[in-house]
Amino acid sequence: MVFVFTFGWIIQLFSYIPKFPELSNLKQLELVLNGSSGRSLLECTSLLKASPSLYRFVLKFVELDESKQEKLKVKVRIAKCPHRCLKVVELVGFVGCRNDIELALYVLKNAVSLEKIIIDPRSVYATGMQWDCGDPRDPEVKLAARARAKQLETRLPPGVELVIL
Numbered sequence: 001m002v003f004v005f006t007f008g009w010i011i012q013l014f015s016y017i018p019k020f021p022e023l024s025n026l027k028q029l030e031l032v033l034n035g036s037s038g039r040s041l042l043e044c045t046s047l048l049k050a051s052p053s054l055y056r057f058v059l060k061f062v063e064l065d066e067s068k069q070e071k072l073k074v075k076v077r078i079a080k081c082p083h084r085c086l087k088v089v090e091l092v093g094f095v096g097c098r099n100d101i102e103l104a105l106y107v108l109k110n111a112v113s114l115e116k117i118i119i120d121p122r123s124v125y126a127t128g129m130q131w132d133c134g135d136p137r138d139p140e141v142k143l144a145a146r147a148r149a150k151q152l153e154t155r156l157p158p159g160v161e162l163v164i165l
Contacts, residue, residue: 020050030058041103049081057086057107061093061100086111090118095141096148108155119152120165121145 029051031044041059048054089107094100107117121142149164156162 020047023051024053026051026054028056028058029054030060032060032062041099042106044103045106048083048086052083053085054083055085056088056090058090058092059103061091061095081110082112083107083110084113087113087115088118089114089116090120092120093123094119094121094145094149096121096145101148101152104149104152105155108152108157108160114157114160116161116163117152117156118163118165119146119149121149122165 029047031047033041033044041061044059048057086107089111091100091104094104104117104119107114146164149162153162
C-alpha cells in the first residue's frame with residue numbers, strides 16, 4: 001500500500017497531529033512537501049514513527065528555499081526511534097540547505113537497516129511529476145546541491161549506499 005500526500009500545507013499538518021495512529025501495514029510512503037513555509041522537515045518524523053513496517057520512503061520537496069531557513073525557529077518534537085525496516089530513502093528536490101540536510105542526517109542516524117539513500121537535486125512539480133522538458137533550476141544550484149549531498153558520505157553508516165542523481 002502506498003500513501004501519497006500532496007498538500008502544499010502538509011508540514012503545518014504535522015504540528016497539529018503530533019502523533020499519528022499506527023500504520024502497521026504501510027510499506028511505502030511518498031510525501032510531497034511544500035518547503036516554502038520555512039518550517040522544519042523533521043516534523044514529518046512522527047509519521048515515520050507511526051509506520052513500523054515502512055520499507056521505502058520518498059520525500060519530494062517543492063519550493064524548498066534556502067533563504068527561508070533563516071526563519072526556521074519552530075521547536076520540533078522529533079520522533080526518536082529506530083526505523084528497523086526502512087531500507088530505501090529518496091529525497092527529491094534536495095537543495096542542501098539546513099532543512100533537508102537535517103532530515104537526511106536524521107534518517108542516517110535512525111534507519112538502522114538502511115541500505116540506500118538517494119539524493120535527487122532536480123525540481124519537481126507540486127503534483128510530484130519530475131520535469132520532463134528540462135529542469136528550470138539553475139545548473140549552479142544543482143551543482144551546489146550535489147556537492148552538499150556528497151558531504152553526507154562522511155556520515156554514512158557502514159553498508160549504506162549514497163546515490164546522487
